[in-house]
Amino acid sequence: MKTKRAVATVRKVAAGAGASAAAQIHAWENDPFAQATPTNPPVQATPIARPVPNLGSTPLAIGISSPQPPPQVYNTGTPEFRYWAATEALGRGRDFWRGILPAGTNWYTTVGPKLIVNLDNGVDLNAYYDRHNLDFFHGSAGGMTVYSGESPDVVCHELGHATLDALKPALFNAGFIETAAFHESFGDMSALLSALQTTQMRHDVLAETHGHLARSSSLSRLAEQLGWAIRQSSPSAVDPDCLRNAANSLFYRDPSTLPPSAPASSLSSEPHSFSRVFTGAFLDALAGMLHVVAHGRRPTEAELHAVSKKAADYLIGAIENATVVPTFYSQVAAAMVHRAHPADKHAVVGGFVQHGILSLPAAASAIAGTARVTAAAAAAPVSTKPSPDLEDVTIDGAQYGFGTQTLLVHGMAEGAGFRASAAVLGVGAMPQPAPEQAAKDFLEDLIQLGRIELKVSGTTAGAFALTQPKSSRLKTHEIVKEGTFLRLRRVRFDCGFDCGCSGH
Amino acid sequence: MKRSLKTEKSGPASSGKEGLARKRAFRKDRELYDQGVVDRGEVGKRGKDGKLPPGVTHEVVEGEIVRTRYSAV
Numbered sequence: 001m002k003t004k005r006a007v008a009t010v011r012k013v014a015a016g017a018g019a020s021a022a023a024q025i026h027a028w029e030n031d032p033f034a035q036a037t038p039t040n041p042p043v044q045a046t047p048i049a050r051p052v053p054n055l056g057s058t059p060l061a062i063g064i065s066s067p068q069p070p071p072q073v074y075n076t077g078t079p080e081f082r083y084w085a086a087t088e089a090l091g092r093g094r095d096f097w098r099g100i101l102p103a104g105t106n107w108y109t110t111v112g113p114k115l116i117v118n119l120d121n122g123v124d125l126n127a128y129y130d131r132h133n134l135d136f137f138h139g140s141a142g143g144m145t146v147y148s149g150e151s152p153d154v155v156c157h158e159l160g161h162a163t164l165d166a167l168k169p170a171l172f173n174a175g176f177i178e179t180a181a182f183h184e185s186f187g188d189m190s191a192l193l194s195a196l197q198t199t200q201m202r203h204d205v206l207a208e209t210h211g212h213l214a215r216s217s218s219l220s221r222l223a224e225q226l227g228w229a230i231r232q233s234s235p236s237a238v239d240p241d242c243l244r245n246a247a248n249s250l251f252y253r254d255p256s257t258l259p260p261s262a263p264a265s266s267l268s269s270e271p272h273s274f275s276r277v278f279t280g281a282f283l284d285a286l287a288g289m290l291h292v293v294a295h296g297r298r299p300t301e302a303e304l305h306a307v308s309k310k311a312a313d314y315l316i317g318a319i320e321n322a323t324v325v326p327t328f329y330s331q332v333a334a335a336m337v338h339r340a341h342p343a344d345k346h347a348v349v350g351g352f353v354q355h356g357i358l359s360l361p362a363a364a365s366a367i368a369g370t371a372r373v374t375a376a377a378a379a380a381p382v383s384t385k386p387s388p389d390l391e392d393v394t395i396d397g398a399q400y401g402f403g404t405q406t407l408l409v410h411g412m413a414e415g416a417g418f419r420a421s422a423a424v425l426g427v428g429a430m431p432q433p434a435p436e437q438a439a440k441d442f443l444e445d446l447i448q449l450g451r452i453e454l455k456v457s458g459t460t461a462g463a464f465a466l467t468q469p470k471s472s473r474l475k476t477h478e479i480v481k482e483g484t485f486l487r488l489r490r491v492r493f494d495c496g497f498d499c500g501c502s503g504h
Numbered sequence: 505m506k507r508s509l510k511t512e513k514s515g516p517a518s519s520g521k522e523g524l525a526r527k528r529a530f531r532k533d534r535e536l537y538d539q540g541v542v543d544r545g546e547v548g549k550r551g552k553d554g555k556l557p558p559g560v561t562h563e564v565v566e567g568e569i570v571r572t573r574y575s576a577v
Contacts, residue, residue: 124558130573154576161574173571175534183574223576230577243577256533260540269540272577325526326533 024049026073026081027088029204030195031151033224036216036241041142042228047076048200053091059106060098060166061114062090065133082150086119086136089152093159093194100312101167102320108165108172115162119149125229127154129161131172141229153191153223153243160190167316170324177255177269178328184275189282189315191222192246196308202301211298214287220247236263244272248280252329252356277355278329285336285351286311292347314339314348333357337366353447360447361399395443397486407479407486409443443488453478456486538569 026047034045052071055062064087074080107115110131117134124137127148136149136158148154164186165172171179195201201219209215218224227243239245244264255269262268267277290299290307299307318335325331333352340348345367352358358366397405453475480487541547541562547569548560556563556572563572 122555125577126558127576128561128573148576157576158574172574175537175569175571176530177533177537177540180537180571187574187576226576238577256536260543269536270544326529 025084089155157187160187181274185278281355288347
């Protein structure tokens, strides 16, 4: 069994004022691998210098079960390097969440005052939180040994389980598909947010994405090395570039209509698979908030730092207030919108709307604070069967964030067919929607896909989509003023290949 | 195998038709959840060393499927 060893150039990273070289260790930024497209063999990331963490401080103390090597710089591939890489990730994640969680939050009772971490508990390409310990493992793949505890993404994912259990223990064994999936999503959100707590990572991801955080990047690609190891024996079990990529366009489906398992390219009700919907929405919300704060220019790392803390605060506050029900996703989403600062509300809701976790009427209610949101329930577009021309259909604009104005949707033949005969997995066909419902469904699709350009001033109409980076997508429709009404009209067809063809 | 309907503090108590509908929804989701856990082979027993096999996250305790740990994969 060969263990990959490398003596890499260490990136100089600010370790905090007054930190001396002797008080530093080397660790990974967020994963031992960082390639967008893994080579064979993959190239290791470059270690970063970090201050020595203090895991024993309270509350939420952490202990490592294996002996501590002296805190100093070690070569990658050594047990000593892995010890400090895991410790640094644990300290970074714990310190971040400790600053966000309500005062007095402690580990779940069976954990005790100190969460014990086993860095190598045997052979498995996995890691676990069991209400007592965090357990990490090792496994052989592609001629090398991979240690799950070496990846900050994996470590902060498991730490996320323990953190969420400390905050909301009712979720642990709630026994609903969405609560289990949310636990997994929280783990991945914990990895994302913890990664953003180093200055260098913030600089790197802003440069890599040109300030568009929702793009696939070394931040959004979670656990590249573990994903690579699993891919060696199960190519379809994980995303092609990592374990799970938070930059995704997965759209909410009622999980009871999904298969219990599926390749990573499809959505299933398996918690890790279904978790990607919420994580994708959260990354989009984070990106939207950053977009708002930057006012159209490239955001700074300080702004990204502040936004990461705000998003985490909204998330934690929402979890505290969300009811544990089968539709937990929409509960948390609506509660996040409720908690968000007015300047952030549209950005937050935009992420959840674009992933279907909040329907547009639910989103409008959440923003207005007028109604309790109980269901997500946006169904996927299905049929492209054309439908006959229809008369104007009037839609109450208030349901979609258009205030008191009425929206006219004309000539539904161009798009109403999207909903003409929706198939539902395992049940059959959805009932044929009435024209008004079809028009609403079509409008929702366009807003969720960021396809509408708003040409009306003095209204918040469509703001859900407009605050999102995806709103830069090719617009196929526009909303214009027509008398006392608003009119939705098509301006072009999109062939889907960005060739610029137009329907004019 | 007995299906568990046990949840910890699963939402506010309600009565009447709404309460019945809520209970039905909870039961349906819990049954689907348990079925998925079984279908994916996530229910197992501890070995002589007290450890759960790789990938196992649930155990049967007093006839009920109970989650005992969360995993990364």
